[in-house]
Amino acid sequence: MLSKKTKYGLKALTYIAKSEGDNPVQISEISKSENIPQKFLESIMLTLRKSGFLGSKKGKHGGYYLIKEPAQIKMADVMRVLEGPIAMVPCVSLNFYEKCDDCPDEHECSVHKLMIQVRDNTLKVLRNNTLEDLSGS
Amino acid sequence: MLSKKTKYGLKALTYIAKSEGDNPVQISEISKSENIPQKFLESIMLTLRKSGFLGSKKGKHGGYYLIKEPAQIKMADVMRVLEGPIAMVPCVSLNFYEKCDDCPDEHECSVHKLMIQVRDNTLKVLRNNTLEDLSGS
DNA sequence: CATTAATCCTATCGATTTAATAGGGATTAC
DNA sequence: GTAATCCCTATTAAATCGATAGGATTAATG
Secondary structure, three states: OOOHHHHHHHHHHHHHHHOOOOOOEOHHHHHHHHOOOHHHHHHHHHHHHHOOOEEEEOOOOOEEEEOOOHHHOEHHHHHHHHOOOOOOOHHHOOOOOOOOOOOOOHHHOHHHHHHHHHHHHHHHHHHHOEHHHHHOO | OOOHHHHHHHHHHHHHHHOOOOOOEOHHHHHHHHOOOHHHHHHHHHHHHHOOOEEEEOOOOOEEEEOOOHHHOEHHHHHHHHOOOOOOOHHHOOOOOOOOOOOOOHHHOHHHHHHHHHHHHHHHHHHHOEHHHHHOO
16 A cells, blocks of 8 residues: 555655746645645655755745756655655565565565566556656646 | 565465365464464465365364465455555555545546556566466476 | 364454644744 | 744554464364
8 A cells, every 4th residue: 555645745746846937835835735734744745855855945935846857756766765665575675675584585485476576567667657757747 | 565464375375286185284284384373374364265265174184275276366366355455546446446535636646647557567467477376486 | 972183253462553733943035 | 023934853543463362163083
């Protein structure tokens, strides 16, 4: 299941990418337009800023803006920050690898084999899609 | 994240598929061999039986056996029973569709578009792989 | 028929995670 | 100096997950 956090984060990024002009976009505006609880969205935006996807401007008329071009923002990277590992089991994760407690040898593990395939195909999609793809028409 | 329930369930099915002969396989044996808590495995086997993947024999020398050929058991079907929907959001689920609370129009939703692609690719993998593929060498 | 070994079934528990809220601090435009 | 806005930490309520408990039922076997 995709968490609400990730879902809201992706929607917010898309909203900012779509909003033309150089003015920063306010949380309150995104919150109203996308039906996202404002306080919850606040913490998500903070995460996205701290991980280098967004810049912010404080005070009146402040808000958030993209730091990179939408075409440079890969969904795989956003997902890793908001949702965590893309792999369904830690033992097939590229960025968050962990050995399983059970499983003496993961190369013999049937689940391992299957989940590598799932990971590879999911990654393919998430690497091919950028924020530009999400916000385009 | 794949739940332990699903992971254990897949391992147990693989174990039974690999164990040749017509004798039913006991929970205690699978539990020891695959490092799965026995009581937990019990409830998983029950689920798999009730959903038509396994048959059982009660009493002494009882146990579980496959009802269908391994090649006929698609991972997509097993996953749906143990893990629930394959889609990451209910609004792109084929078997468990639900409208989102937010989202006035899901055809306009950027997350929706992305998650359909993820679902399609995951499904492709899970439909192509059968229990025979998992248990083969 | 008694014993043993197995599945069957329901309930419960503790830990973790999730989604959301609360409450204020810091900064900037005007 | 006031209002608007981001910044930050803490807390909470509910749900889920992994596991355990405790027995009821069934069947093989001597």
